[in-house]
Amino acid sequence: MNEEPNPVNEQDIVSRVxxxxxxxxxxxxxxALLAEKLGISSGYLSQIFHKTVQESYIKFLTRVRMEQAAKLLKAVPLEKVYDVSDKVGxxxxxxxxxxxxxxxxxxxxxxxxxxxSAQRGN
Known part of the structure; x- marks a missing residue:
């Protein structure tokens, strides 16, 4: 992430996050970590993220992690759940x-x- 943000452009900040x-x-x-990287307050980041994305930062992060977990579980059916858990954070x-x-x-x-079982059935 670029260390010198333009705090005026909320869309740019959210895109980078x-x-x-x-x-x-x-x-x-x-x-807090993401806000620090951008040189803005976590309260401000939380506010503009929610306003722009229409969901909270933590819901967005959780959704990304769950989508990645589902991809891994589908792609590598024998992968251990604890390995997938670790790989998605x-x-x-x-x-x-x-x-x-x-x-x-x-x-x-x-x-x-x-x-x-769906793969076996095909």
């Missing part, structure tokens, strides 16, 4: 499984099995 999240979703990320596989189940209405293992 989104790009950073997509590039670094597997790392520990916080609103979760320290706790229990927390990852809970969030995944909320997002997809099924636990990651069941999601994985569903895609393995």
């Amino acid at each position: 989104k790009a950073y999240i997509y590039a670094h979703y597997s790392e520990p990320l916080s609103l 979760y320290v706790s596989v229990k927390h990852f499984s809970h969030v995944f189940k909320q997002h997809y209405n099924m636990p990651p293992g069941e999601f994985q099995e569903k895609y393995m």
